[in-house]
Amino acid sequence: MELRQLGAFVTVARRASFTRAAEELHLTQPAVTRQIAALESELGVLLFDRLGKSIQLTGAGETLLGYAEHIQRLTDEAHEALSELAAGRAGRIAIGAASTLATYVLPPLLTRFRQAYPGIELSLRTGLSARVRELVLSGVVDIGLVTSEGEPTRTDGALLSESLGVYETVLAVPPGHTLAGRTRVTVDELAGESLLAMTEGTNLRTYAEHVLADAGVVVSVTMELDSVEAIKRMVEAGLGVSLLPRVAVATEVDAGRLVALTLTGVPLPERHIVVLRRGDKHQSGPLTAFFTLLHQ
Amino acid sequence: MELRQLGAFVTVARRASFTRAAEELHLTQPAVTRQIAALESELGVLLFDRLGKSIQLTGAGETLLGYAEHIQRLTDEAHEALSELAAGRAGRIAIGAASTLATYVLPPLLTRFRQAYPGIELSLRTGLSARVRELVLSGVVDIGLVTSEGEPTRTDGALLSESLGVYETVLAVPPGHTLAGRTRVTVDELAGESLLAMTEGTNLRTYAEHVLADAGVVVSVTMELDSVEAIKRMVEAGLGVSLLPRVAVATEVDAGRLVALTLTGVPLPERHIVVLRRGDKHQSGPLTAFFTLLHQ
DNA sequence: AGACCTTACGGTAGCCGTAAGGATC
DNA sequence: GATCCTTACGGCTACCGTAAGGTCT
Numbered sequence: 312m313e314l315r316q317l318g319a320f321v322t323v324a325r326r327a328s329f330t331r332a333a334e335e336l337h338l339t340q341p342a343v344t345r346q347i348a349a350l351e352s353e354l355g356v357l358l359f360d361r362l363g364k365s366i367q368l369t370g371a372g373e374t375l376l377g378y379a380e381h382i383q384r385l386t387d388e389a390h391e392a393l394s395e396l397a398a399g400r401a402g403r404i405a406i407g408a409a410s411t412l413a414t415y416v417l418p419p420l421l422t423r424f425r426q427a428y429p430g431i432e433l434s435l436r437t438g439l440s441a442r443v444r445e446l447v448l449s450g451v452v453d454i455g456l457v458t459s460e461g462e463p464t465r466t467d468g469a470l471l472s473e474s475l476g477v478y479e480t481v482l483a484v485p486p487g488h489t490l491a492g493r494t495r496v497t498v499d500e501l502a503g504e505s506l507l508a509m510t511e512g513t514n515l516r517t518y519a520e521h522v523l524a525d526a527g528v529v530v531s532v533t534m535e536l537d538s539v540e541a542i543k544r545m546v547e548a549g550l551g552v553s554l555l556p557r558v559a560v561a562t563e564v565d566a567g568r569l570v571a572l573t574l575t576g577v578p579l580p581e582r583h584i585v586v587l588r589r590g591d592k593h594q595s596g597p598l599t600a601f602f603t604l605l606h607q
Numbered sequence: 608m609e610l611r612q613l614g615a616f617v618t619v620a621r622r623a624s625f626t627r628a629a630e631e632l633h634l635t636q637p638a639v640t641r642q643i644a645a646l647e648s649e650l651g652v653l654l655f656d657r658l659g660k661s662i663q664l665t666g667a668g669e670t671l672l673g674y675a676e677h678i679q680r681l682t683d684e685a686h687e688a689l690s691e692l693a694a695g696r697a698g699r700i701a702i703g704a705a706s707t708l709a710t711y712v713l714p715p716l717l718t719r720f721r722q723a724y725p726g727i728e729l730s731l732r733t734g735l736s737a738r739v740r741e742l743v744l745s746g747v748v749d750i751g752l753v754t755s756e757g758e759p760t761r762t763d764g765a766l767l768s769e770s771l772g773v774y775e776t777v778l779a780v781p782p783g784h785t786l787a788g789r790t791r792v793t794v795d796e797l798a799g800e801s802l803l804a805m806t807e808g809t810n811l812r813t814y815a816e817h818v819l820a821d822a823g824v825v826v827s828v829t830m831e832l833d834s835v836e837a838i839k840r841m842v843e844a845g846l847g848v849s850l851l852p853r854v855a856v857a858t859e860v861d862a863g864r865l866v867a868l869t870l871t872g873v874p875l876p877e878r879h880i881v882v883l884r885r886g887d888k889h890q891s892g893p894l895t896a897f898f899t900l901l902h903q
Numbered sequence: 904a905g906a907c908c909t910t911a912c913g914g915t916a917g918c919c920g921t922a923a924g925g926a927t928c
Numbered sequence: 929g930a931t932c933c934t935t936a937c938g939g940c941t942a943c944c945g946t947a948a949g950g951t952c953t
Binding site for chain 1 (some may be wrong): 608609610611622650651652653656657658659663665666667670671674675677678681682684685686687688690692698699746765887888889891892
Binding site for chain 1 (some may be wrong): 918919920921922926927928
């Protein structure tokens with residue numbers, strides 16, 4: 312039993328004629344006869360009564376017709392569903408992202424993506440960059456967004472890394488701070504400031520320590536928090552300053568509740584937004600679309 | 608997309624290996640590769656990620672797997688259902704029968720048939736013999752049971768007739784009747800009796816008139832009824848005698864409420880129980896089984 | 904080196920179209 | 929005689945198995 316045979320059978324049954332079915336199927340009439348004969352032989356039943364002038368479904372034929380139409384509908388749906396997937400109009404993307412990126416970078420991207428591809432399911436898992444990397448490697452997520460120092464070009468095994476651009480870190484101070492009138496600040500000038508920092512293990516904390524150590528500046532970490540949002544509130548309240556991603560303070564800066572100072576001073580390492588994916592895993596239609604959006 | 612390809616795909620997906628799927632399918636491994644490749648090419652999607660050591664379903668693969676397993680289940684069910692039909696263990700028989708046969712002959716037959724083939728649906732339509740004949744010709748019923756005078760051997764067009772045996776007609780009289788002590792009676796002796804008869808148009812009425820006319824006997828039809836059951840009650844009540852099928856009075860004779868006299872006298876035409884069917888229509892498994900039962 | 908999937912190549916089985924045959928109306 | 933389905937025959941497509949080639953562990 313093959314789908315071609317079932318298709319021929321359904322057509323013959325609907326048209327009640329081998330000849331007209333052959334026309335519809337773009338086959339010759341003997342070819343249709345053989346398709347039906349093969350089915351009848353395999354199933355051990357007669358599917359049509361040949362009444363000379365006309366033909367008529369037998370009971371077995373009616374039974375098979377029910378199944379055959381059901382099967383045809385399913386194959387049509389399968390074709391449809393897969394062509395939707397291939398065209399990127401349907402499917403599912405699992406994204407892993409470092410927490411700050413998930414909070415401050417992804418929302419506008421996902422909003423635009425959702426508008427362009429409303430049929431695609433999105434799932435998001437957040438965590439530390441190292442954890443996101445594991446999720447990508449294990450295939451739990453299709454794509455990972457993390458931060459990293461320097462331009463990542465190494466392809467660690469099956470893992471591909473691409474930079475989406477620089478992820479600028481700024482000094483956030485409250486409006487009344489002595490540095491608040493400035494637009495730039497060197498790392499040296501941070502000496503003596505009380506710094507609010509993320510907990511250890513986060514890329515943001517590691518980066519801050521790296522920058523300060525390179526400059527030989529000793530800064531007291533007066534408070535350690537596990538939330539960028541909490542740090543911003545503390546800075547607003549005048550409890551200190553902090554090194555934060557520029558995108559994370561954009562709203563507060565626009566509203567005048569915080570001032571963002573560009574860090575200068577040599578040598579200042581750059582952080583990048585990095586997208587991670589497995590090179591040996593198939594890139595589905597939706598994922599390709601998402602990639603295109605990321606690179607804009 | 609063909610069922611063979613879907614079968615290969617499902618096997619590969621379940622075993623998570625082309626090699627092991629090939630073993631299960633009794634194919635070589637390259638053959639399996641080509642089946643999957645053909646599917647991927649036709650559908651325009653990758654179904655498996657080839658990760659060197661192992662393979663993994665893609666999103667498109669998982670989507671197709673759902674459809675493919677559904678389709679496989681349906682084809683299995685279709686096979687099953689049709690083999691049930693072929694074996695005579697399932698199906699449906701539509702029977703047409705003359706009213707007296709339906710009442711007095713069919714019940715024990717159908718009881719035995721139901722015991723032997725409990726899976727087969729039975730439908731019964733009753734009517735005059737001429738009407739049953741039409742039902743068989745038009746294909747509304749698969750088989751017809753009627754009465755006819757003489758052995759029917761003619762094949763009227765597509766209609767096949769076979770006799771199942773003689774359908775004896777007897778004279779039914781009440782126990783107190785003057786003939787009640789006899790076991791046989793000639794047609795001549797009916798002269799002067801008051802006869803209860805079926806309405807005109809029934810085979811029973813036609814037969815009775817035929818027999819009486821042949822013998823040159825004039826009998827007054829004192830009452831005309833359209834029910835054999837009603838006639839029997841009238842005869843029991845002493846309102847007359849009647850020519851009835853022996854099987855129709857068997858119960859009353861056994862109970863002593865009626866006496867059945869065998870008709871003799873030359874020439875006495877015989878009635879037969881006749882089974883009608885279309886020769887050009889397929890005889891399904893269940894129908895064959897029913898035929899076998901009828902001929903026992 | 905071993906395991907696994909893919910590609911290449913030659914042979915065969917199955918399907919198709921043309922042509923002839925048989926049955927029915 | 930016309931119509932419709934079936935059977936026969938030659939040709940071609942497509943699938944299979946064997947063998948060689950890649951790639952990753």
